[in-house]
Amino acid sequence: MNPLAATAPVGVFDSGVGGLSVLREIHAQHPAEPLIYVADSGHAPYGDKPVDFIEARAQRLIEHLRACGAKAIVVACNTVTGLVIERLRQHHPQLPIVAIEPAVKPAAQATRSGVVGVLATRRTVASPGLARLVDTYAQGRRILLQACPGWVELVEQGLLDGPQTEAAVAAYVEPLLAQGADTLVLGCTHYPFLAPVIQRLAGADVRVIDPAAAVARELGRRLQHAGLAAPAGGPAASVTFWTSGDVQQAARVMQTLWGQPVRPRPLS
Incomplete structure (x- = not known):
């Protein structure tokens, strides 16, 4: 292990x-790891942006994190993963990137x-990455891909419940249920914050899957393999927040989602 x-x-x-x-899953599983989080809210949502723009923003954020001394990167955006993850890894070959x-x-x-619904942004639904996953793992199941325009904006505004949110969720969940889906995949990292509404509308017999815990486990494996895991046993490490959006708005919404006061720093 390199202690530095x-x-x-x-x-x-x-x-x-x-x-x-x-x-939150990474922090829960690996509390000794110092974390830096960047929310590119000034350019959200990515789901309706050109691919070149999405790649340029991802490169900008990775360069910022590298300048902050990051030893590894977690791409917590399904749209980036589905469209440009291989190019990002090619551009940063020495940097562990978990997506x-x-x-x-x-x-x-x-x-x-035998019917699965995948809830995602338009870009993720149309991405080659998701097409590859379906081709590889469908295994005779029927995979229904459902774009959910408007959901990201609801979370960005902190509107996690209420009549407006419930109507927006029902508009895209109910058609999947009508086609027999008994398993729903949250294909955007914003959507777990809508999971209570999704589960309530779908009912207890429908399973809602969030891949965040699996990402945290994979990060732990990659850090251990590379000799980069932080020493365990001490107090919980620091978490630093950045945003490219309005700082006051970000502080309000991040506090709601994170569960404690957050003071994000501005990023251009």
Whole structure:
């Protein structure tokens, strides 16, 4: 183990505040790891942006995290993973990069009806990464891909419940249920913050899968393998927040999602 590298932070980024659903799992599983989180809320949502723009923003955020001393990167954005993850890894060959992706494989294994619904942004639904997952793991199951425009914006505004949110969720969940889906995949890191509404509308017999815990486990394996894991046993490490959006708005919403006061720093 390189003791200096082991105490360096892990960088996590997303198009906005949704990646906090991944950050909380990483912090829970690896409390000794210092974390830096960047929410690119000033450019959210990514789901309706051109691919070149998404790649440029991802490169910008990775360079920022590297400048902050990050020893590894977690891409907490399914859209980035589905569209440009291989190019990011090629551009940063020496940097461990762990990326979230929709949990198609465990959903295909879990379904009883043989019908799985994947809830995601438009870009993720149309991405080659998701197409590859479906081709690889569908295993005779019917995989329904459902874009959910508007959901990211609800979470970015902190609107996690209420009539507006329930109507927006029902508009995309109910058609999947009508087609027999008994398993729903949260294919955007913003969506776990809507999971209570999704589960309530879907009912207790429908399984809702969030891949965040699996990402945290994979990060732990990668850090151990590279000799970069922080020494365990001490107090919980620091978590630093950045945003490219309005700092006051970010502080309010991040506090709601993170569960404690947050003071994000501004990022251009």
